[in-house]
Amino acid sequence: MESINSLKNRFLTEKNEAEYRLSGKNYEVAMKHLEAAGKLLGEIYRRDINPQRREEYKQIRNQLEERFQECKEALGLAPSRPAPARPAPRPVAPKPAANAAAPKQAQGKAKAQEEDDGVNYMINGIDVKQFLASESRDKNVMFEDVIGMEREKATVRGELFLTEEEKAYKQEIGLKSKNFILLYGLPGTGKTFFAMALSNELRQFSGEDIPFFSVVCTQLKSSHVGATENNIIALFEFTKQFDRCVLFMDEFDAIGQSRQKASGDPTAVTTVNTLLTQLGGFDSNPNLLFIAATNCPYNLDGALLSRASPKIEVPLPGGEVLYGTLQRKLGNLVAPDVDLSAVAKKLEQSKFSNRDCSNLIDEIKRKLFEAHRVDDMINNVDSAMIASALREVKSSVKRDEQIALEEFKAQFAEN
Ligand SMILES: Nc1ncnc2c1ncn2[C@@H]1O[C@H](COP(=O)(O)OP(=O)(O)OP(=O)(O)O)[C@@H](O)[C@H]1O
Ligand SMILES: [Mg+2]
Known part of the structure; x- marks a missing residue:
């Protein structure tokens, strides 16, 4: 016998195909897929005894019927045309008690293994x-x-x-x-x-x-x-x-x-x-x-x-965001004559992402570190260090990706 999961997969294929056809206004083909989806839904409903899911199936069935009606109206068809098969009504099993504690017990068929943190992986x-x-x-x-x-x-x-x-x-x-x-x-x-x-x-x-x-x-x-x-x-x-x-x-x-x-x-x-x-x-x-x-x-x-x-x-990021990042991460290190807002503008024009900006900041700090190693009086980032880092770190943005x-x-x- 076909498994419920396989039925569900087939149902979704039919339903999605119907939606796709509807979006292209191909109502006749959409109706065929809706009918097929309705039949599969009926089968799933008969086989699945979970009461919560059965409620969901009924809602989905109503949606299918609405879609079917839309098609009929669009095609000007008589209302006697058969609607997608309705799931046969069956007695509903009692609802399982909800478990409010977090984490809950693993549900469904999951064969779970208890770990130290109480979570089943x-x-x-x-x-x-x-x-x-x-x-x-x-x-x-x-x-x-x-x-x-x-x-x-x-x-x-x-x-x-x-x-x-x-x-x-x-x-x-x-x-x-x-x-x-x-x-x-x-x-x-x-x-x-x-x-x-x-x-x-x-x-x-x-x-x-x-x-x-x-x-x-x-x-x-x-x-x-x-x-x-x-x-x-x-x-x-x-x-x-x-x-x-x-x-x-x-x-x-x-x-x-x-x-x-x-x-x-x-x-x-x-x-x-x-x-x-x-x-x-x-x-x-x-x-x-x-x-x-x-x-x-x-x-x-x-x-x-x-x-x-x-x-x-x-x-x-726009210029203001880039300026904010530069200011936050370099503000206390830059020499007084360095204009970070001009640097931010340049980065915006060069299409720097936030990661590119972070990479640039790391590179600038590396330059400062090297300079400080040579002369421990150097404790500030100057314009030359920024210009040098800018020659090495480029934007990673690709033009075709941006267009798409x-x-x-x-x-x-x-x-
Ligand atoms: N709005 C922001 N403000 C400050 N820093 C940011 C911002 N966005 C990103 N960053 C910095 O840029 C780095 C890269 O961001 P993140 O890894 O989230 O990018 P992503 O879009 O997920 O990239 P990918 O597409 O490669 O997965 C972050 O680690 C963070 O330091
Ligand atoms: Mg990411």
Whole structure:
């Protein structure tokens, strides 16, 4: 018999195909995919006895029916046309008691191994620890350390930092909370830095010890059939142990690349479907804040992109941000005649990222150190040291990447 996971994958393929056709106004083909999706959903509903999921299936069925109705109206068809198959009603099993303690017991079929810190890292036979970045979180980085990006900080504050009353009101009016943020921008602009600061701010705001798990997506990839998908499932299952947690996935394009573009790679389809299931579909974790980061959002799959909100651009730093960084890190070392704002302007014109700027500052400090070694009376950075460092450290920004990003922004920009 076909497994539920396989049915779910097939369902998502049909549903996504229907969405894709709808976006191209190809209603007839969309209806065929909606019908197929409806049948698969019926089968999944009959096989899955989890009462919470069965409620979700009903909601998804309603969405399918709405889409189906849209197609009928667009094609001017009679209302007698058959709608997607409805899942047969079945008696609902009693709801399992919620476990409020953090971390929760591992759920589902996860065969878990208890570790000293009370967290289970062995999920479905996979050691999730191997994927987690060792310096999972720099606990000291806060929004005040992120120079500039005030609008972006305000956006996430408005979306995520909610009082209990605000949360309750959102629920009352049926407004879903955002739980999938996409950070995109050129290399070294500060996506990881921003994600860390955000998770620390969230922890401070809520007063809860919200764990932050950081994963570089290339680590999840495997050449063995089905292994990438299983790694992703294990990772998301792992997060279900916590009442609340943040999962940060860096280099998200490594696993979330467009299924259309990756037509030569059949695993791209199942990998994206697995991600969709974990993020907004059947097995999603409502306690999870998911943050994805990428340098090339234009390579991401459309279905993933449409679920990410807010999509936040982490831009190249402007002159003021660069000045702030120079001032903060070099201010007390520079000679009185050095004009740091002129240096910042030059860096902005040369398209320096924050990382390029940090590299330049390190190089300048190295020059000072060398000069001080020769003559211990030299304790200041002078213009010659800066000019010399500028000859060695260049911007890492590539023109074609910048152009591709501009095009993406024109289509998808939210901030
Ligand atoms: N807004 C900022 N204010 C101050 N420093 C920053 C800011 N953004 C980034 N930095 C500095 O630049 C460094 C590089 O940033 P980070 O590693 O977050 O970039 P990234 O966008 O994640 O890069 P990549 O695309 O290569 O993963 C950080 O370690 C931090 O020191
Ligand atoms: Mg990064």
